[in-house]
Amino acid sequence: MASSKLIVTKEHRRFIEFADAVRRQKTIGICFGQAGVGKTNSARAYASWDKLEPFLQDWGPRTDEDERMYAMCNRKRAVFYNPQVMTTAKLLKSELRVVSTRLSICVDEHLINQNNRSSPPHDRPGNVQLIIVDECERLNAVAVEYLRDFHDRTQVALILIGMPGMEKQFSRYPQLYSRIGFAHEYKALGQEEIVFVLQRWWTKLGLTLNMDDFTDAQAVGAILRVTRGNFRLIIRLFAQIERVMKINELTTITDEVVDAARSTLVIGYT
Template sequence: MNKVFVRTKNVKKFVALMEEVKQLPANIPKIVLVFGEYGLGKSETIKWWTFKNDCIYVRANQGMTSRWLLSEIAEELGEEAFWHIQDTFNLVEQKLKQNPKPLIIDEVDYLVTNNVIEILRDLHDRTGCPMILVGMINIDKKLSRYPHLKDRIYKTFKFEPYDKQDIMQILSELSEIPITNDGLEYLATRHNQLRQIVKLINKIEKLAKTNELKELNEKNLRSILSERQNITTLQTSKQIFT
């Protein structure tokens, strides 16, 4: 499988939004809420963008406290957290003021139930740094409990389900084995979540190599993916395609 990052429509729109946020004047709130169903490449996109840009990435966890969150942010800034939470907050604030950079919090849903998310609002207000909160599909509704935070959200961005073009693009760019247009059309109807698509590519690549196929089209894909075929059939099916 090719080790490339596929820039789907969601990715391109997210990148454009991040560039827009970078250009905002100082008096405009810079919190962005990113959400969507699982399997649409949210976390992969965030990590890819983090790698390409100078920013802080922290993944929230179940049961994360304010002290724990601030300690993680401090560590990403190359600092060691203090015993007292206020001292750690002051340290993080100072570092972000000295060297402003976006702060990305993934799986932010974990921070809603115990009010930990409020500390992010305080950090945003004190530093003015862009903040990207990434969550699941209902995170925008969960944040309605925090009107002061919601009031600071510049824009929300929803990762939409992959359309046919997205799926065909992912298949085409990730597969090491060339796939014809009719093959892509056929495969695009099978799965619409990234992990499932990646598993499918891994499967068809193995089957293609087993059968010494140099190219995949609808006909041979239907044959090698047929559940009715046994191992013997797969091993001898090369004769069908030549």
């Protein structure tokens, strides 16, 4: 599930370049990185899935006002899919077919409206150009083989997202591994990017981050130590920082405030 509004970082731009290359080459790409660094957010943003997913799930009568969503489907032509725990190949095939067919129908509706053409078949090649599968650790060997076979038969580009080590896991599937055209490591935020992100959060609280101010610099240093550049952890930490400041009627983020917020979180390996 996506978190807050996407902040465009260097890693997000690198993901876009990676996804564009996979789509252009009609190949298979793998993206791996620690939990919470932003892989899912970037993938959902690339497919505009926060907007398209509800539209495709709420399937029913349409109106002329839906053309804007049809146009977005036509521009994106990408499906984001997050499998359930222990998803079977049968369920994977069924769910991907449903969402891909619905996206394809919307693309056709846009083309019909734009070109005043008759309705073509909704599964025609090219309507769906990319499928992004998140949390691939949940897939068993048969499901992975289905994705490889689907790619071979349709030439639809495929991106598989997971934790570090997935590239070694997939080496056990030689038919799939030999088809991987790109591998992308999604890294945690660097210090400059963290400061950029924190400026947004300071602004959200009605404050101004000044790295020349000793108190602000100390607070940023404390956040760096706690989060190690993990985007999801920064979001969780700032929710607690906001709570601590509100309860104590504070107007400045200090390293003590960060430590108090950190004490309320359960933080694992980042």
